[in-house]
Amino acid sequence: MKEYQLYATMGAGFESVVAKELQSLGYQTQTENGRVFFRGGQKDIVKTNLWLRTADRIKILLKEFTATDFDSLYNQTYDFDWAELLPVDAKFPVQGRSVRSQLHSEPGIQSIVKKAIVNKMSDQYHRRGFLPESGSEYPLDIHIYKNKVRLSLDTSGASLFKRGYRVEHGGAPLKENFAASLLKLTPYDGSHPLIDPLTGSGTLAIEAALIAKNIAPGSWRSFAYQGFDWFNQDLYQEALDEAESEIKEISAPIVASDIDQSILEIAKVNAHNAGVLQDIYFKQVAVKDFATDLENGVIIANPPYGKRLKDKETAEGLYKQMGQVLGKYNSFSQYYLVGDPEFEKYFGHTATKKRKLFNGNLRVDFYQFWANRR
Ligand SMILES: C[S@@+](CC[C@H](N)C(=O)[O-])C[C@H]1O[C@@H](n2cnc3c(N)ncnc32)[C@H](O)[C@@H]1O
Known part of the structure; x- marks a missing residue:
């Protein structure tokens, strides 16, 4: 079974709480601001999404590289086996965020990454220009920090705080x-x-x-x-x-x-x-x-x-x-x-x-x- 570099995201200040939870589920962890990394396969993706009480999302790190201009961002995004991850009809929204980096326009970053993936998939699936995006959703995430780019796939979908037990109305509830x-x-x-x-x-x-x-806090919901x-x-x-x-x-x-x-x-x-x-x-x-x-x-x-x-x-x-x-x-x-x-x-x-x-x-x-x- 394939093993992935996985990470949990969380609110600021809760890294050590999430790391502890992951460790008690049996994982070795590495922490940085807003993320706790661990390794695992599909079973671990299921387990952590189901059991983590304190995290926001579980993501698969797909690729990491350095980019300081759009050409390099495009080329290195294109240079990934997207057809292995995404079926021809995949819906793949791209969320982008950039902090303290030369490439700082988030809409620009998102659209270049999207274009690179569309072009690569069109080549891989021998389609010209148009992908239907009519199938299920594969939420992609691009994060750039100090010119270091991370491309990830979100396995959770809606944030894990949405357990599914809460009725919509009612005061100022904590997440x-x-x-x-x-x-x-x-x-x-x-x-x-x-x-x-x-x-x-x-x-x-x-x-x-x-x-x-x-x-398990994820007992009532679905996951990406x-x-x-x-x-x-x-x-x-x-x-x-x-x-x-x-x-x-x-x-x-x-x-x-x-x-x-x-x-x-x-x-x-x-x-x-x-x-x-x-x-x-x-x-x-x-x-x-x-x-x-x-x-x-x-x-x-x-x-x-x-x-x-x-x-x-x-x-x-x-x-x-x-x-x-x-x-x-x-x-x-x-x-x-x-x-x-x-x-x-x-x-x-x-x-x-x-x-x-x-x-x-x-x-x-x-x-x-x-x-x-x-
Ligand atoms: C910020 S809310 C708590 C939200 C809660 N932690 C949640 O997640 O839904 C504060 C609560 O304090 C209650 N409250 C205000 N004054 C109170 C009092 N004197 N005695 C008891 N409860 C009071 C309010 O009715 C309100 O529900």
């Missing part, structure tokens, strides 16, 4: 892989309680339940590789059956509360879709009234961030309540993702650690309190 990455930055492994007292549509609690029950004509399509069902047989019973409670009953209803639908509705205690309660008998677990949440003055005052009041009420439960390690740089002042406790992250374009901090407790 599923972002929520899973936050959980991986805590000691949570399912063996101790987990509480999200500001649960919104439930992403953190649901991702925690998936971890606790060892449910399912359209590749050279891919052994039996591997997907085999991996899914194996994943199904590895699901565990939950062993410690997960509590998800929020002040807003309507958002909790959405959270419940999401949890139902993910097969973990029975594993999460949902309850409507304001932070100021929150109480629990549980001990020695993880509290994790992303409270609202007030951009407008009135919202800011409300948010600051909430941070104070969180400090007063949740701060009492200091047998729990506590983790808060907050956009307000003054969070500690209102929360009233000093963080043991603070990690800079981006939630989309929003610069945020992931604060850890009493993190040594568990």
Whole structure:
């Protein structure tokens, strides 16, 4: 079976989290900004797409070369066996990105690469000029960094954060892989309680339940590789059956509360879709009234961030309540993702650690309190 140079992509700051996940799946990894490389065949493409909780996409590195002008980009792209990868009717959108390189026009780069591939395939398939692109999709990716070009094939398709369990509407949800990455930055492994007292549509609690029950996060979606004509399509069902047989019973409670009953209803639908509705205690309660008998677990949440003055005052009041009420439960390690740089002042406790992250374009901090407790 052919072996490929594969890599996972991820949000900035989560390289080590993804590398750790890949290592625990049995791979040797090499990390650079935004990418973790590993080697594997089709089985590994199926396995990593199905099991990685924290990555964005899994790609096959097809070719690497240096190019500083369009001629060289064209020639080196043409000089690849595209007919081996793409059937004559393949649809092959080309996504391009260039950073700190002489070739910097992304639309120009995309169209040169597309032209080189069309011409090569026309030659290889003895067709003149026109390719139908009526078949399944082979998403190609070109990335240029400091004149080094990488041509890749995306095996995931839609980003892996799109698990498929979420109903469309509902507040300001965290992306599923972002929520899973936050959980991986805590000691949570399912063996101790987990509480999200500001649960919104439930992403953190649901991702925690998936971890606790060892449910594969890609169980409900499709992947780009399912359209590749050279891919052994039996591997997907085999991996899914194996994943199904590895699901565990939950062993410690997960509590998800929020002040807003309507958002909790959405959270419940999401949890139902993910097969973990029975594993999460949902309850409507304001932070100021929150109480629990549980001990020695993880509290994790992303409270609202007030951009407008009135919202800011409300948010600051909430941070104070969180400090007063949740701060009492200091047998729990506590983790808060907050956009307000003054969070500690209102929360009233000093963080043991603070990690800079981006939630989309929003610069945020992931604060850890009493993190040594568990
Ligand atoms: C940014 S959202 C959380 C999003 C969530 N992590 C998700 O992925 O869907 C913040 C949540 O805090 C809730 N909230 C605001 N004030 C609250 C309070 N005083 N007590 C409890 N929940 C509150 C809101 O209803 C909202 O659902």
